[in-house]
Amino acid sequence: MKHSILAGTIAAAVLVGWPRAQQQPPPQPPPTTQQPSELVTTITGGDGAPPRLAVPDFIALSSDAETVAIAKILGQVLWDDLNFEHEFAFIPRDVYASIPKASSFAEVPFDRWRELNADGLVVGTVQKADAGVKVEVRLYDVRSRRSVFGKEYSGGAAANPRRYAHIVSDDIHLSQRALHGVAQTRLTFASDRDGERMKNTVQKRDVKEIYIADYDGERQTRVTVNGTLNVFPRWSPDGRSIAYTSYGKGTPQILISNIFQATREEVTKGNDENWLAAWSPDGTKLCIASPREGRGYTNLYVINRDGSGLRKLTNHPSINTSPTWSPSGAQIAFSSDRTGNPQVYVIGADGVGQAQRITASESYADKPTWSPAPYNEIAYTARTGPGNDIKVIDMATREVRQLTFGEGSNESPAFAPNGRHIAFTSTRAGKKQIFTIARTGKDLKQLTRSGNNEHPDWSAK
Amino acid sequence: MMVRRIAVILTAVSLAAAAACGKKAPPVARPAPPPPTTASTTPTPPPAPPDPMREPIVPAEPVRDDAIASASLDDLNRNSPLKPVFYELDSSDVSPVGQKVLDENATLLKRYPAWAITIEGHCDERGTAEYNLALGERRAVAARAYLVAQGISADRLRIVSYGKEFPFDPGHDESAFAKNRRAHFVITAK
Numbered sequence: 001m002k003h004s005i006l007a008g009t010i011a012a013a014v015l016v017g018w019p020r021a022q023q024q025p026p027p028q029p030p031p032t033t034q035q036p037s038e039l040v041t042t043i044t045g046g047d048g049a050p051p052r053l054a055v056p057d058f059i060a061l062s063s064d065a066e067t068v069a070i071a072k073i074l075g076q077v078l079w080d081d082l083n084f085e086h087e088f089a090f091i092p093r094d095v096y097a098s099i100p101k102a103s104s105f106a107e108v109p110f111d112r113w114r115e116l117n118a119d120g121l122v123v124g125t126v127q128k129a130d131a132g133v134k135v136e137v138r139l140y141d142v143r144s145r146r147s148v149f150g151k152e153y154s155g156g157a158a159a160n161p162r163r164y165a166h167i168v169s170d171d172i173h174l175s176q177r178a179l180h181g182v183a184q185t186r187l188t189f190a191s192d193r194d195g196e197r198m199k200n201t202v203q204k205r206d207v208k209e210i211y212i213a214d215y216d217g218e219r220q221t222r223v224t225v226n227g228t229l230n231v232f233p234r235w236s237p238d239g240r241s242i243a244y245t246s247y248g249k250g251t252p253q254i255l256i257s258n259i260f261q262a263t264r265e266e267v268t269k270g271n272d273e274n275w276l277a278a279w280s281p282d283g284t285k286l287c288i289a290s291p292r293e294g295r296g297y298t299n300l301y302v303i304n305r306d307g308s309g310l311r312k313l314t315n316h317p318s319i320n321t322s323p324t325w326s327p328s329g330a331q332i333a334f335s336s337d338r339t340g341n342p343q344v345y346v347i348g349a350d351g352v353g354q355a356q357r358i359t360a361s362e363s364y365a366d367k368p369t370w371s372p373a374p375y376n377e378i379a380y381t382a383r384t385g386p387g388n389d390i391k392v393i394d395m396a397t398r399e400v401r402q403l404t405f406g407e408g409s410n411e412s413p414a415f416a417p418n419g420r421h422i423a424f425t426s427t428r429a430g431k432k433q434i435f436t437i438a439r440t441g442k443d444l445k446q447l448t449r450s451g452n453n454e455h456p457d458w459s460a461k
Numbered sequence: 462m463m464v465r466r467i468a469v470i471l472t473a474v475s476l477a478a479a480a481a482c483g484k485k486a487p488p489v490a491r492p493a494p495p496p497p498t499t500a501s502t503t504p505t506p507p508p509a510p511p512d513p514m515r516e517p518i519v520p521a522e523p524v525r526d527d528a529i530a531s532a533s534l535d536d537l538n539r540n541s542p543l544k545p546v547f548y549e550l551d552s553s554d555v556s557p558v559g560q561k562v563l564d565e566n567a568t569l570l571k572r573y574p575a576w577a578i579t580i581e582g583h584c585d586e587r588g589t590a591e592y593n594l595a596l597g598e599r600r601a602v603a604a605r606a607y608l609v610a611q612g613i614s615a616d617r618l619r620i621v622s623y624g625k626e627f628p629f630d631p632g633h634d635e636s637a638f639a640k641n642r643r644a645h646f647v648i649t650a651k
Contacts, residue, residue, distance in 0.1 A: 202538040296599035319595040366589040
């Protein structure tokens with residue numbers, strides 16, 4: 001049921017071509033002749049400081065309650081989305097009230113915004129359209145009063161106005177800062193929030209199901225309905241499927257849920273155990289861990305998405321698990337306990353050659369996750385005391401920086417597709433919950449609050 | 462289970478002690494009873510001292526062979542005659558205590574050759590969720606290898622690792638951790 005609602009919403013958006021974006025005519029050059037022409041479409045702050053933006057509520061062009069509500073949501077969500085990347089400074093919202101509200105693009109009180117030292121001003125309008133709403137957004141250079149960015153968005157899906165704001169935010173980041181924002185991305189994780197119990201077990205055991213949510217934790221939606229243990233979900237590179245480990249048939253197996261089609265595929269089956277699928281960057285293969293050879297050894301295997309072509313990647317009489325691909329697909333990082341407790345290693349994706357040890361000074365390191373470009377880092381879980389913490393190692397310098405410091409136990413890091421944020425599990429708030437944090441260690445944010453939530457993964461799109 | 466067994470022993474010891482005290486006092490200290498009102502010349506004999514050997518003995522575990530044979534799989538697993546094996550942190554080594562448990566489990570598996578079991582590997586919450594899958598597997602494999610060495614057919618012993626996904630004790634202290642690092646035996650056919 002949930003599959004079809006979700007699929008219906010997205011399918012409708014795709015069918016009507018939503019969001020359609022129309023680029024405005026390029027703005028006029030600024031009055032100053034010294035400025036190179038390629039800078040005219042970006043807002044700059046003074047003295048190298050980040051540009052100071054004001055993002056007031058959008059203007060509702062009709063007075064019906066729905067349009068007014070959407071206008072308010074759009075301004076607030078866009079503010080949060082833009083603030084997430086820290087590419088702009090913001091004029092605090094509480095001083096906006098002192099400025100007369102514009103009712104159209106023609107009436108923007110630039111002088112008043114100038115008094116507040118705003119470099120840029122986002123003005124948006126919302127109006128009803130044949131299908132849903134039409135949203136128009138302009139980013140003004142407050143000094144020149146010129147629009148440096150303007151787009152129109154229309155289509156269906158008034159049901160989720162937040163998505164308009166997410167698209168606007170990503171467009172502004174790309175045009176103004178040459179940055180791939182993550183406002184349209186999503187997280188997936190495992191959760192026991194529904195309080196369901198496994199059937200046919202004597203001990204009371206909680207069902208865990210796979211969930212998805214927007215990057216900001218909104219719109220948390222259940223994906224699986226297996227009534228069993230479903231864990232370690234991973235987004236496919238195209239963001240349309242989730243591979244996960246499911247115990248539905250007794251032994252753990254890799255399944256794929258195609259979330260927009262409400263279909264499921266079995267990648268592995270049978271009596272052998274298989275865990276922890278990681279997609280190759282091109283989405284055609286999965287790297288999985290399996291103890292199928294017996295004797296307590298776990299090794300990595302690469303398998304085609306359709307379950308064919310299984311080949312052994314590592315061949316070591318120890319535990320070799322937790323695979324993650326390098327962004328190019330040429331290498332795979334994993335953890336191995338071949339020298340004692342687990343440590344992070346890297347091996348060629350063809351399996352040729354010796355595994356190279358990466359972590360040097362940890363007593364215990366697991367769950368490497370390779371950052372996307374432009375960073376070349378691996379985040380991992382490190383045992384730091386009674387609990388674990390999230391650390392990041394720079395692959396060029398091998399410098400390690402720590403992001404969490406013993407606030408509860410922290411594990412299972414997953415990078416955002418622009419490499420600037422990490423989702424992870426923490427017990428700092430009591431039960432296991434999903435948090436995000438900037439790669440600098442700032443901007444900690446709790447996304448889940450109901451039940452236990454763990455094993456996050458961040459979509460590429 | 463361990464706690465219960467200790468409690469049982471303590472109860473038995475204290476009952477025995479009480480009985481031992483009771484044995485000495487009454488016959489020595491008690492004066493002769495007053496003569497009965499009814500005509501009788503023979504004095505009533507003092508009560509016989511309690512016999513400590515006849516103190517009720519608390520049964521160890523209410524598991525009898527016929528009960529095992531007639532119980533449903535669920536009942537059997539709820540109060541399983543197959544005991545779990547516990548492990549040290551980060552370890553899958555079977556300790557001497559664990560070997561003794563496995564010896565008893567092997568005896569039962571020989572007595573009931575129709576039983577098929579799944580050995581579940583479990584871990585405490587200190588290791589990572591990902592590595593613990595493989596560690597739990599290794600614990601289950603170690604228990605299976607020991608049973609096979611005792612002559613149990615590997616065909617009867619399936620294995621699954623749950624890592625730290627199903628803790629037996631939800632606590633966050635060492636006593637909980639110790640219970641959660643285990644190979645757990647589930648009877649799947651009888």
